[in-house]
Amino acid sequence: MSQRLQNIKNHLTQDNKISSNENLSLLKKTKNPDDVVIVLANRSAITKGFKGSFKDLNTDYLLLQFLKEFINQFPSNLKNNLSLIEDITCGNVLNVGSGATEHRAATLAAGFPYETSFNSINRQCSSGLTAINDIANKIISGQIDIGLALGIESMSKNYKNINPLGTISENLLTDSNAKKCLIPMGLTNELIAKNFKIDRLKQDSFAALSNQKASLAIKNGLFKDEILPITTPDGKIIDTDEGPRDNVTTDSLSNLKPAFIKDPKKNGTTTAGNSSQISDGVAGVLLARRSIAESLNLPIIGKYLAFQVIGVPPEIMGVGPAYAIPKLLSKINLDINDIDIFEINEAFAAQCLYCANILNIDTEKVNPRGGAIALGHPLGCTGARQVATIMRELEEDQIGIVSMCIGTGMGAAAAFLKE
Amino acid sequence: MNGYHMEGFSGYSVKYSPFYDNKLAIASGANFGLVGNGKLYILDINNQGKLEEYNSFITQDCLFDTAWNELHENQLVVAQGDGSLRLFDITQKDYPIAVFKEHEREVLSCNWNLVNKNTFISSSWDGTVKIWSPLRPNSLSTLIPNPMKVIEYIDRVDIPLSHQNAHSDMTQNRNCIYQSIFSPHDPNLILTCAGNSYITLFDMRQAATANNQQNFLSHGGLETLTCDFNKYRPNIIASGGVDNAIRIWDLRMIETTRGNLSATTTTRPKCVNEVSKAHELAVRKVVWSPHESTLLLSASYDMTCSVWRDLSFNGKVPTNRTNNTHIGKGCITRFGAHTEFVFGIDWSLWGKPGYIASTAWDGNAYIWKGY
Numbered sequence: 001m002s003q004r005l006q007n008i009k010n011h012l013t014q015d016n017k018i019s020s021n022e023n024l025s026l027l028k029k030t031k032n033p034d035d036v037v038i039v040l041a042n043r044s045a046i047t048k049g050f051k052g053s054f055k056d057l058n059t060d061y062l063l064l065q066f067l068k069e070f071i072n073q074f075p076s077n078l079k080n081n082l083s084l085i086e087d088i089t090c091g092n093v094l095n096v097g098s099g100a101t102e103h104r105a106a107t108l109a110a111g112f113p114y115e116t117s118f119n120s121i122n123r124q125c126s127s128g129l130t131a132i133n134d135i136a137n138k139i140i141s142g143q144i145d146i147g148l149a150l151g152i153e154s155m156s157k158n159y160k161n162i163n164p165l166g167t168i169s170e171n172l173l174t175d176s177n178a179k180k181c182l183i184p185m186g187l188t189n190e191l192i193a194k195n196f197k198i199d200r201l202k203q204d205s206f207a208a209l210s211n212q213k214a215s216l217a218i219k220n221g222l223f224k225d226e227i228l229p230i231t232t233p234d235g236k237i238i239d240t241d242e243g244p245r246d247n248v249t250t251d252s253l254s255n256l257k258p259a260f261i262k263d264p265k266k267n268g269t270t271t272a273g274n275s276s277q278i279s280d281g282v283a284g285v286l287l288a289r290r291s292i293a294e295s296l297n298l299p300i301i302g303k304y305l306a307f308q309v310i311g312v313p314p315e316i317m318g319v320g321p322a323y324a325i326p327k328l329l330s331k332i333n334l335d336i337n338d339i340d341i342f343e344i345n346e347a348f349a350a351q352c353l354y355c356a357n358i359l360n361i362d363t364e365k366v367n368p369r370g371g372a373i374a375l376g377h378p379l380g381c382t383g384a385r386q387v388a389t390i391m392r393e394l395e396e397d398q399i400g401i402v403s404m405c406i407g408t409g410m411g412a413a414a415a416f417l418k419e
Numbered sequence: 420m421n422g423y424h425m426e427g428f429s430g431y432s433v434k435y436s437p438f439y440d441n442k443l444a445i446a447s448g449a450n451f452g453l454v455g456n457g458k459l460y461i462l463d464i465n466n467q468g469k470l471e472e473y474n475s476f477i478t479q480d481c482l483f484d485t486a487w488n489e490l491h492e493n494q495l496v497v498a499q500g501d502g503s504l505r506l507f508d509i510t511q512k513d514y515p516i517a518v519f520k521e522h523e524r525e526v527l528s529c530n531w532n533l534v535n536k537n538t539f540i541s542s543s544w545d546g547t548v549k550i551w552s553p554l555r556p557n558s559l560s561t562l563i564p565n566p567m568k569v570i571e572y573i574d575r576v577d578i579p580l581s582h583q584n585a586h587s588d589m590t591q592n593r594n595c596i597y598q599s600i601f602s603p604h605d606p607n608l609i610l611t612c613a614g615n616s617y618i619t620l621f622d623m624r625q626a627a628t629a630n631n632q633q634n635f636l637s638h639g640g641l642e643t644l645t646c647d648f649n650k651y652r653p654n655i656i657a658s659g660g661v662d663n664a665i666r667i668w669d670l671r672m673i674e675t676t677r678g679n680l681s682a683t684t685t686t687r688p689k690c691v692n693e694v695s696k697a698h699e700l701a702v703r704k705v706v707w708s709p710h711e712s713t714l715l716l717s718a719s720y721d722m723t724c725s726v727w728r729d730l731s732f733n734g735k736v737p738t739n740r741t742n743n744t745h746i747g748k749g750c751i752t753r754f755g756a757h758t759e760f761v762f763g764i765d766w767s768l769w770g771k772p773g774y775i776a777s778t779a780w781d782g783n784a785y786i787w788k789g790y
Contacts (some may be wrong), residue, residue, distance in 0.1 A: 002524070004453045005501075007482030007544075008760075011642065011661050011701040012720060026640040032666075032693050033731075034743045289732070291691070295739035369557065 214370025318351025320411020468762025
């Protein structure tokens, strides 16, 4: 009797029955027709803000050039029938209205039929990743079958024109919490460095390592597959990242002056060298429902697993990934050690180091081809750029997490399985 | 809706007679089938449309399933908790006309071959599937689905119900073969599903060795409680399990497309449709409609039965749609009159299509219109 009772009991208590370890192997084995899969993930080269190759390009032109190349990668049955892509979400931070008008125009110029709808999305530095989540959710809910997530930013064109932080009304400034949303990002990082005791040396060596990893990746042609060439109006073809410098060392970085706390007595540690660069770039991720991708014979390079975003105190917004990643892992019942690669955006060395250390992540798993300190951080583009990168870093059946901190105090993280 | 209450017994399985348009058989057990007698009810639908008892048989252990003999209008076999199968003649009283005793543990399902009609099959908690002829006391064949790469958690020791040795030795449900059925298209094909989350397809034209079977993980490591062959599409099956999902599979093992970086292909059956969260608790039974190729009936521990439209097929060709893309997940009817776990469901073969019989732990059997 007790065994029959136990048998029935087991049918009713599925929760916690599968441990994280077993869940991992099952996750890799299971292919369901409703899975959201990645068909393609590419990016442009990331160029230097104000002086790089894209400095004079408006985002709509940049997007148009990227989309032309991106569409070229599609299998012909999709290329010749772009209306199969039902919706496009484009992450962008700095354009007026997040570029809702000019980027819709760029999709039309690139050959998308007007039936393919467009929306722009802005969750600060996570906009590119949030765009992917937006498209994935639409596929999960059954609203669409194939969608395109984009991220684009020209910091050259838009960073200085407008106050990137925006303004807050006088009435709100009396609220101590509301006011914190205006703290410059660099100062939030100084708070992390100070509170969690991450000294200048650690930050500089982390930054130097990022440059070395990125330079080596470029030298070995590891980005070749993910970068699509952009043709500038004067006919130049740009297909190489401009940010990484291979001669950067911890020593050479130690000479730089603090960029945010200028008073020498206050010992600022955040410098131009150990912060993310101001950059321009664009990236795109084509997502589809597995049943549709298979019926159209589209390539499947990976599977979208989950996305989570969580708020953190605005004054230490850089800790975002340290909260978003555990939340994400608990949702998908995985352990931090199950993850093979982490792409954690290097907004600043101190915050990225803090997150990797507090989560006990093996340093070799973090940004193996360098991060934003070397490659640059075109705000709205970054999340999608990281996905294009991680899809090449992961090997079959490996799981990767893309994460970043978000200005005004948030962290976002998404998990992907390489197929 | 038309009901019948089985005083003191909980329903496990209900089957319409393939010969009489007014007869139903119900396998049931006392004390929710956990301990005590079983009872086989033969119910008639009378001229007023009411259910009434025609005959019944008390057995010494719970009955988990029943199947009508496809060659004899008065015979049916039952799957009993003591490891035996019993053949009853509904015109007789009290005793079975044959007993088939080989299984070492509870027999969880039985099914008559619809094509050959002279064999039936049983599956048991002892991890075996047996093929029988009603004319022979011993089984014709024993099939053992590969234990396969048994997923680790199944071996994990659970919290015992008591400190008695007999109670702490729980091997859980790994060996439970919850259902085994013959294909309605080919007398040689047998489908089974088990507590290790695997579905196994046997072809009887091959020797019954460990390698001559196709297994695949069907419900993400959680127990697969039920499976059924589609009556119109020979290569399509449905399954349900403890993950609350219903999945529809194409057994043709179509190669799946892989990324351009990898040339490997997989040839396991392809999941062509799924209804995630089809029920709020485990799906206990799925049965394809005898009248329409895209209608599926399910029963669950959540006390409801549902009729689903399989949206991955439009009656002629695959649509590549899944039910989760539909706002109501393709659910046509949800039947909520039962007040306990629903274990038994069957489509009526008779009259206007769409009538369904169901039976549950609440001791009730209902006949209702599914669509």
